[in-house]
Amino acid sequence: MPQAPDFDWRRTAAWCLHAQQVFDGHTLRPEQAVTVVHGRIAAVGAVDDPVNQGLPVWRGQGTLAPGLFDIQVNGGAGRMFNNTPDADTLRHIGAALARAGTTAWLPTFITDSAPRMAQAARAIEAVHGSQGVVGVHFEGPHISVQRRGAHLEQHIRPLDDATLNLLARLRAKQIPVLLTLAPEQQARGSIARLCAMGVTVSLGHTAANAAQVHSALAEGASCFTHLFNGMAPMGAREPGVVGAALDSPAWCGVIADGHHVADAVLRVAIRSRPVADRMVLVSDAMATTHGPAQFDLYGETIRVVQGRLVNQAGSLAGAHIDLASSVQGLITRVGIDPAQALRMATHNPAQLMGLAHAVGQLRPAMPARMVLFDADWGLAAQF
CATH class of the missing domain: 2.30.40.10 (Urease, subunit C, domain 1)
Structure with a gap:
């Protein structure tokens, strides 16, 4: 100490x-x-x-x-942004994150109805620039039903005017936006339109093949959400989302809680990238992080079981970890070089989100x- x-x-x-x-x-x-x-x-x-x-x-x-920068925080200290998408929730989570070393973050709002997305956006507008909130991550709702994970199927839908108008309003206020979507579910040109608005498009919760991923990257998608999870795996004859991601210059988010991705797979993935420092460490933290051992999401109870967050079917439903603990695990358990691990939790996400002038460096x-x-x-x- x-x-x-x-x-x-x-x-x-x-x-x-x-x-x-x-x-x-x-x-x-x-x-x-x-x-x-x-x-x-x-x-x-x-x-x-x-x-x-x-x-x-x-x-x-x-x-x-x-201070660490986490681009994927669903909740913490007993609160979930989806459950109560208001300014008070963001302040509560932000205070807990700051005590744990995360001083910049993107509140993450997963698949939900258009009115709830609008409510979340209003909360972001109210808090942006305080409590470490430097933007927002909408993870869904324009994703694959097949690869939805814990996302509620009834709210999954094609990209629509409600989302486009909402994102345009946030970008007009210079609020950084990360949007996770499934490229195979989008009309040709939709990703290019989002990127032209200044939205950072990430591919995730997707059943796309490599060709569809390459088309999305050509339109301007620049990131992959929690690599290996919620996407088609790499095969010998079909690279899938994972293979296309690793072989690309795009940013790849990874969860290093020891449950979402095996340590050996993480080591291989980090070593394999054709462009250095395009890996981003994320927590995918839920309400149990620095909070009670269970919470409700979409009316279903999510519990911590032997360090894993699982839903009633026993499937992974987010992560029970913060970013500082993720850095520690990446260095001491996975064996990643400390400087590289620290870049993954500071400067790399800042570069991804166009915020390197404000966070992620000591200068x-x-x-x-x-x-x-x-x-x-x-x-x-x-x-």
Whole structure:
């Protein structure tokens, strides 16, 4: 654990944090210091930099990194965004995420009716820019019935004017939007239209073949939602969604809770990418994360069973993990290089969502939202 400072850093105008190593969003740098002035980063450099002279110092034993960025958070601390899509729910979840090291996130609203989507959008508009909310992720409803997972079939529908108008309104307000859809369910040109609006299109909950995936990528789709889950697997003669994704330059979200994807498969997937650093770590967190051991979704009880979140049929229904624990597992259990794992939870998602100027890095002028990991990659402190 870090040595406690002898000053209140929250009330100190200018202070400095020395760490054994600092991850700046790109690389790990040993024996570095981050200078904070009025809540923003003033400098990142050597511990003996003259800019730090005379400032109160917190000496942290471990690795300092940018606050984590999670693009797929369904709920937390006992709340689900789908169940109560209002501003209070977002503030409640955001506060719990911040305590656990996630300082930027996309509230994720899964397949539901058009009026409920509109209600969720109003909540996003009310909270955007606070409590770490930097955009929104609509996971559905324009997905495959065959690959719907825990999504409710009755709300699955083709892309319609209700969704298009809703997304256009959010984009007009400069709110980043991630939309997960099944490409085989969309009319030709629909994905291109969404991308022209500034929507980040992700392929997921899909039964598409590789040819359909390639067409979607050609129209501008740039991401895959929770790779390996809710999609056609890779085969020897048909690459499927998984094979097409891994062989593409697109971003791929992955859940590293030890249940959704086997560790060996994660290692192979991360090594296989033709373009470096196009993997994004997501939690897919549900209400049980930092909350009670069960919750209701679509009127069905979802429970934690031996670390897995399952519905009444025993199928996976989201994840019971936060992003900091995911980073720890990726490094200590899966064996991924720490700098690469940290990029997957900071700078990579920021690049995907066009937010690298605001989150995912430690550099001068950016908000001093930071996390400190201990020697075992457990979360030691957050700022």
